Amino acid sequence: MQTGEYISNRATVAIIRDICNKKNISFNSLSDEWLLELSKDGKLRRILGYKFTLNDSVSSSIAGDKVATYILLDRAGLPSVPHTLLRPKVTDEQKKPLMEWKKIVVKPLDGSGGHGVRLFANKNEAIRWIESTSHPAWAAAPFIDIKREVRIVLLDAEPLIVYEKQPVTIDGLKMFNLGLGATPIDLLPDPSLITLAAQAQLALGLRLCAVDVVETATGERMVLELNSGFMMEHYIQFSDKNKQRAVDAYNKIIKAVMEG
Numbered sequence: 163m164q165t166g167e168y169i170s171n172r173a174t175v176a177i178i179r180d181i182c183n184k185k186n187i188s189f190n191s192l193s194d195e196w197l198l199e200l201s202k203d204g205k206l207r208r209i210l211g212y213k214f215t216l217n218d219s220v221s222s223s224i225a226g227d228k229v230a231t232y233i234l235l236d237r238a239g240l241p242s243v244p245h246t247l248l249r250p251k252v253t254d255e256q257k258k259p260l261m262e263w264k265k266i267v268v269k270p271l272d273g274s275g276g277h278g279v280r281l282f283a284n285k286n287e288a289i290r291w292i293e294s295t296s297h298p299a300w301a302a303a304p305f306i307d308i309k310r311e312v313r314i315v316l317l318d319a320e321p322l323i324v325y326e327k328q329p330v331t332i333d334g335l336k337m338f339n340l341g342l343g344a345t346p347i348d349l350l351p352d353p354s355l356i357t358l359a360a361q362a363q364l365a366l367g368l369r370l371c372a373v374d375v376v377e378t379a380t381g382e383r384m385v386l387e388l389n390s391g392f393m394m395e396h397y398i399q400f401s402d403k404n405k406q407r408a409v410d411a412y413n414k415i416i417k418a419v420m421e422g
Contacts, residue, residue, distance in 0.1 A: 231245070246259040373389075
């Protein structure tokens, strides 16, 4: 199933094709270039959208579930933004965590790209809205005054790309998604940031992922989410330097994929 934002002529495909040509890896694209096949020396590897074979299916699915991700991060003792599961109709048990929160952010449980995210003034407004929808599962989180958000792309705990997201404001919420208009600024991260991201990666059992870490107005760092499949299309478009960083990252990723 093809999910995620649709972009024609994806730069990622062209980059991977070029890497394969240089490494004498056979490259085949299928299903409108959403399914890619790489083969060499009897090894066949597949890429679906932005997901590679480096992560097992369970770990990848957990990363796509905001509540399951929070549970594992919290159990590992890592600072992370709380997320709780809400389903229409919201039960009394599901309401309990909301009692301690003032403003509430609601997002699709398995959504991405900032789509479907809403801010509510209180729990009653959030519950009423959720119960008016037909979406099967939502993740609710307390509103946090986020000062900055940083994305760390990791391969086996090695940072490949690190950048801060300059947000845009939509419906009263700071949105840090590049697809919604945010701007990437590359960083030389401090070791503590990389350590936190790598610990989050380990907690979910991922080899390749993008970890989003937020910093609050009070200076506290918290893991917001992990993405086992992540696009770099918007990042690449901002500058030639960004594109070269993406090429370098995909070179390492493809090497790991073919050696796995």
